[in-house]
Amino acid sequence: MTSTTTPPMGAAELAVESVTLTAGAHHLVRDVCLTARPGEVVGLVGPNGSGKSSLLRAVYRVLRPDAGCVRVDGADAWALPVRRLARTLAAVVQESAADFDLTVRDVVAMGRTPHKRLLDGDTAEDRLLIESALESVDATGLADRRFDHLSGGERQRVLIARALAQRPALLVLDEPTNHLDIRHQLDVLGILRELPATVLVALHDLNLAAYYCDRLYVLRDGEVTASGSPSDVLTPELLAEVYGVTAEVTVHPRTGAPHVTFLPGAPQRPGHSGSGAGGATAGGSAGRDRPPS
Structure with a gap:
């Protein structure tokens, strides 16, 4: 599998400014601030129910913030025309029930829709981008199969290809x-690492997040508990908390990336010795090269 997708139109800057999301009396996300600078891969990590998916939905305009603002290149994402935002932002969502x-x-060709007028057919450039996106996710051999006949993993690769074909400046993935x-x-993840686009991605696997992300935001109960480089964030103390x-x-x-090994047994209370953790913040991601594809 090779990363041959034509580069996006550039990289956008994302700023999540004091965003709060509620469902009735329950806070899904509370006063969250987050930035993703052009070309960065920024990871969201945290336990189930911590607010990762909810926050992403506010970014790709499914859940409107009750307070705060989501800005893309300085513009309020919720005030932008849908078509304009779609030319900048693509999303791959976790709960997609698409049964095309x-x-x-x-x-995959649907990814080209934001760049066309109504009833426009595919151009030669469109076809090149579609084929390139299929190749990049190892789905060329699936091109003529029906989407609704694919396995879950095959569908996921196709939906990622659709997002790549869109050539977004900001790519959001759950x-x-x-x-x-x-x-x-x-x-x-190697493809995402190579893209010149800005990437915001929610991940469960902390070792993958440590290796592929420039910075991490850790969510817990809808709030940011920690943020920074993987080596700053992924410590035994934070993982216990x-x-x-x-x-x-x-x-x-x-x-050169932090590597997390989970051990049996409950974490020790503060003040007890013998945690068995070592080298939590040594080295880290700041000086390592981008990983290969």
């Missing part, structure tokens, strides 16, 4: 490695 009665190629085998997890687990964090000898 279309071929895979036609589904658990894009869901349903993917190990090889395709690494390939997809946020996830309620015992973990050892070391620096991987080959990648």
Whole structure:
């Protein structure tokens, strides 16, 4: 699998400014601030129910903030015309129940829609972008199959290809490695790492997040608990506090990224010795090269 997708039109800057989302009396997200600078890969991590998906929905305009603002290149994303935003932002959502009665190629071609006028056909450039996106996610062999006949992992790769065909300046993904085998997890994250676009991605796998993301935001109960480089954020103390687990964090000898090993047993209370954690903040991501695709 090769990353041959034509580069996006550039990279956008994302600013989430004191966003609060509620459902009745319940806060989904409370006063969250987040930035993703042009070309960065920024990861959202946290336990189930911490607010990751809700926050992403505010960014790609499904949940309107009760307070605060989402800005893309300085403009209020919720005030932009839908078509204009779609030319800048693409989303791959976790809970997609899409059951298109279309071929895979036609589904990927939908990514070109924001760049066309009504009833426009595919141009030669469109066809090149579609084929390139299919190749980038190892789905060329699926192109003529019906989307609704695919496995969960195959569908996920096709939906990522659709987003790539859109050529977004800002790409938002909610658990894009869901349903993917190990090889395709690494390939997809490698593609995101190479894109000149800005990427905001929610991930469950902390080691993948540590390796592929420039910065991480840790959510817990709808609030940002920590943010910074993976080496600053992924510490045994934070993992005990946020996830309620015992973990050892070391620096991987080959990648230079933090590597989390989860251990049996409840985390020790503050003040007790013998946590077994070592090297939690040594090394880290600041000086390592971008990982290969």
